[in-house]
Amino acid sequence: MATCNGLKLFIDKPCTTRYRTVMLSKELVAASTVPLVLSVLTEAENYGYALIQRVRELSDGRVEWTEGMLYPVLHWMEKEQLIESEWREADNGRKRKYYRICKKGRNTLRQEREQWMSIHETLAKLWQPQSRST
Amino acid sequence: MATAIPFDLNAAVHNWRERLQQSPHFRAENLEELEAHLRDSVTVLQSKGLAADEAFLLGTRRVGAPEALEGQFAAENGGDGWRDGLRRFFHNYKSRFLHLLILAYFTFGCWLLWACLKVSQLIVPAAMRTHNPYIPAFTRLFWGLMHFWYLPPLVAALYCGYVWTRKASAKSSWFAFFSFATAFLFLLLLPIFMAAELPIISFLNGLPPKTFQAP
Numbered sequence: 537m538a539t540c541n542g543l544k545l546f547i548d549k550p551c552t553t554r555y556r557t558v559m560l561s562k563e564l565v566a567a568s569t570v571p572l573v574l575s576v577l578t579e580a581e582n583y584g585y586a587l588i589q590r591v592r593e594l595s596d597g598r599v600e601w602t603e604g605m606l607y608p609v610l611h612w613m614e615k616e617q618l619i620e621s622e623w624r625e626a627d628n629g630r631k632r633k634y635y636r637i638c639k640k641g642r643n644t645l646r647q648e649r650e651q652w653m654s655i656h657e658t659l660a661k662l663w664q665p666q667s668r669s670t
Numbered sequence: 671m672a673t674a675i676p677f678d679l680n681a682a683v684h685n686w687r688e689r690l691q692q693s694p695h696f697r698a699e700n701l702e703e704l705e706a707h708l709r710d711s712v713t714v715l716q717s718k719g720l721a722a723d724e725a726f727l728l729g730t731r732r733v734g735a736p737e738a739l740e741g742q743f744a745a746e747n748g749g750d751g752w753r754d755g756l757r758r759f760f761h762n763y764k765s766r767f768l769h770l771l772i773l774a775y776f777t778f779g780c781w782l783l784w785a786c787l788k789v790s791q792l793i794v795p796a797a798m799r800t801h802n803p804y805i806p807a808f809t810r811l812f813w814g815l816m817h818f819w820y821l822p823p824l825v826a827a828l829y830c831g832y833v834w835t836r837k838a839s840a841k842s843s844w845f846a847f848f849s850f851a852t853a854f855l856f857l858l859l860l861p862i863f864m865a866a867e868l869p870i871i872s873f874l875n876g877l878p879p880k881t882f883q884a885p
Contacts, residue, residue: 584707585711602732602734604707604739605734605738605742607703608743631706632706
């Protein structure tokens with residue numbers, strides 16, 4: 537059992553490692569799925585598995601999706617015309633469904649970005665050490 | 671010494687997909703996409719040094735439990751609508767419904783054959799039906815069998831009853847049932863037509879030689 541800032545952690549891991557790999561709550565992950573997908577698709581068109589890998593890599597493994605659950609979200613986004621898809625054969629001969637962002641998706645992403653940034657800024661201000669001391 | 675059975679990845683993926691396919695909430699395209707995902711996942715895990723069976727196990731776990739996936743895809747594919755209800759009903763009872771349809775088709779086919787014989791019987795006056803030289807024994811045999819003509823549909827109905835109540839997996843048996851029913855009807859078609867026509871042919875053969883001669 538390890539302790540971190542007075543908290544007892546029931547894992548056999550160094551405190552710093554535990555802090556770095558803390559997982560995000562399900563609710564937060566669910567809320568961030570659409571902006572995350574849209575953001576990854578602005579980099580390049582991609583297929584489901586690669587999308588998940590990219591998000592995992594960018595979040596250092598903190599955003600963990602149940603992989604199969606992403607597809608209903610992708611299909612919903614497609615229905616909403618945020619993204620579009622196309623079945624294509626990959627280099628290894630395997631068929632994959634590639635997704636790419638649409639114009640409506642870019643507009644939605646812009647709005648999402650503004651909203652997430654305003655939340656981020658608000659929280660950042662609240663959590664600044666100076667503001668806490670004053 | 672017992673030898674280990676080699677793990678067949680394709681068969682395992684196929685079985686996994688089959689299991690998902692049992693649910694009416696997955697469309698063919700959904701399954702295609704999930705399978706592509708699983709195969710990608712397994713390939714990557716194998717490249718990291720995992721054995722095929724380990725990679726498959728981890729890959730399926732990462733994709734998600736079938737029940738959880740089913741819930742998500744049900745919501746996506748309109749899980750609450752009457753169309754989905756109808757689709758689910760048809761998916762669950764498709765085999766039974768098909769068996770019922772084939773039973774109706776078989777019964778109707780048997781009835782048609784019986785009607786052929788009955789018509790041939792009605793054409794010949796009752797008094798002439800026994801010991802008449804124009805009525806061949808072949809026809810009389812089939813007329814005699816008419817009393818048992820309800821037996822084939824009855825056997826088919828019993829088989830359907832067995833399928834509906836007891837058989838665990840009746841997924842593809844409807845095709846065998848259909849093939850058997852059709853083969854049975856076609857095999858009986860020719861002898862019954864012959865039996866129905868023979869009295870007419872015999873009657874015509876028994877007419878005086880000059881009956882149909884040109885004047």
